[in-house]
Amino acid sequence: MRRTDTTTGLTETAPAAPPAAAPSARAGRARALTAAGGVLTAASAFVAWTWTREFPGDLTVNGWPGGPQVLTLVSGLLTVLGSLGGYGVRGFRWAAPAGATAALRWYALGALAVTWFAVASIAWTLGGAVNVVGGGWFAAAASAVPVAGAFLLPPDAREPARARRLPAWAEVSLISAAAGAGLLVFTYGIGTEGALFAGFLVTAGFAAAGLARAGLLARLTGLTARHRTTAAAAAFVAAVAFPFTGSDETYMSVGVNILIFATVALGLNVVVGLAGLLDLGYVAFLGVGAYTAALVSGASASALGLRLPFWAAVLAGGLVSMLFGLLIGAPTLRVRGDYLAIVTLGFGEIFRIAVNNLDGVSGPNITGGPGGIPNIPDLSLLGFDFGATHVVAGVELGRFANYFLLMLLVTAVVVVVFQRVGESRTGRAWVAIREDETAATAMGVNSFRLKLTAFALGAALAGVAGTVQAHVSYAVVPDPYQFAGAVPPNSAFLLAAVVLGGTGTVAGPLIGAALLYLIPMKLQFLQDYQLMAFGIALILLMRFRPDGLVADRRGRVDHDAAGATA
Known part of the structure; x- marks a missing residue:
């Protein structure tokens, strides 16, 4: 290609452009x-x-x-x-x-x-x-x-x-x-x-x-x-089909525990994901529901000696947990941030120490102390015995498969509650408090009342899951209800499931809870390197997915709009 400079009159040859097809x-x-x-x-x-x-x-x-x-x-x-x-x-x-x-x-x-x-x-x-x-x-x-x-x-x-x-x-x-x-x-x-x-x-x-x-x-x-x-x-249909895939009772027990863990994580998501309250003692509400169910469901070691039907035990577990949420939240939710986290962590430890001491020696005999409350009977709902084996559609469903289907219904109810509340006026007010409590208060939002509502609702959802957990495990002991431990559910794993899965979403805590329950159990072969591998996996996930595995669409839209305005 030849080109002439109009200033000097010189003609030069420019290099030919490479072929477009190369x-x-x-x-x-x-x-x-x-x-x-x-x-x-x-x-x-x-x-x-x-x-x-x-x-x-x-x-x-x-x-x-x-x-x-x-x-x-x-x-x-x-x-x-x-x-x-x-x-x-x-x-x-x-x-x-x-x-x-x-x-x-x-x-x-x-x-x-x-x-x-x-x-x-x-x-x-x-x-x-x-x-x-x-x-x-x-x-x-x-x-x-x-x-x-x-x-x-x-x-x-x-x-x-x-x-x-x-x-x-x-x-x-x-x-x-x-x-x-x-x-x-x-x-x-x-x-x-x-x-x-x-x-x-x-x-x-x-x-x-x-x-x-x-x-x-x-x-x-x-x-x-x-x-x-x-x-x-x-x-929901896919989840219902899981017990019919031929999986044995070992995997069914894993499935029902994942659902319990996921349901509690979804309840914590109300507190952390929607309202923005850092609760480090949330697993205690699961324990309140489990102990309540153990006391009123006819366990041989129950101090109350009651045998309520399952629907009444569920209501009792949810209401008692909600009451504890109100009692703990009323004096503590006036503080924010790290102070709130420390107070809730203290509540979790107080609960564990209290149930350890209510053994008839250090205190009244209510919870059985370190031995807990054993011999919790299987559920019987509308004549259906969850502890017996049943044949449905030609497939034999054992005890854990029955509880899996029951817990699936509980999870579905919790999902519906979370979705409805999150899209309501109260849910939008929680999100406003999470993003900027001072600005929300200036706009007329009663932040204390709404935070207390979130705390009570999250506690009630955990209590409902605890009632099923008590019957699945046959016994309730205080050891699992602590801040951190080798096996979930505990407060640290619950919080990790919410943050890792995606705060403010429905699918996020469900996926995060499933992963965090399976990973420690399945990586037993790593032995001493298990926690290191688990930590590396968390670091990589948070590096490449800082918003969690399932990002909040509302949060993404808000941040994108803010960036466009700036």
């Missing part, structure tokens, strides 16, 4: 490399990785994936799917509506991480890398190919595609499919142990990040926002 060709080759690597990674799950069945999952079979090979297969297929969506292949464009590059990098890294983790686990568990056969090394090498291709891709330059409104039946079908996929993932995860559970967490984390970068989670969020009732019903 970057596109390089991107096409990188995407092809990524897709091919995804196919190889998925295929590597169908060959043997080790020679002995001593490693969990039986990785000695050719033609059928097992154990961590399933996770490698899923990661490889996600990489292939993202590549097809990035290519714009007809029928696969939905796989990357917001762009494929960032999503492909997360998918590929997830495949690399879980595959190399599995290979390293084989070598560590069986006593050396010699126990990894050729198929295992092939899988390790194949998982590196899509990573190289994904990081050779240029950043996404196009704007995210606008979501096309689908027919109502199609959107409802997608929501139902998402609920079914969630049930499948949860059932698989709860059935894993040790290193396989760690691999499951790695795969789920990278896959979730990739789906978010691809824009699929945003699309799903939009669908659930348009069909809230349908989404809630689909999630």
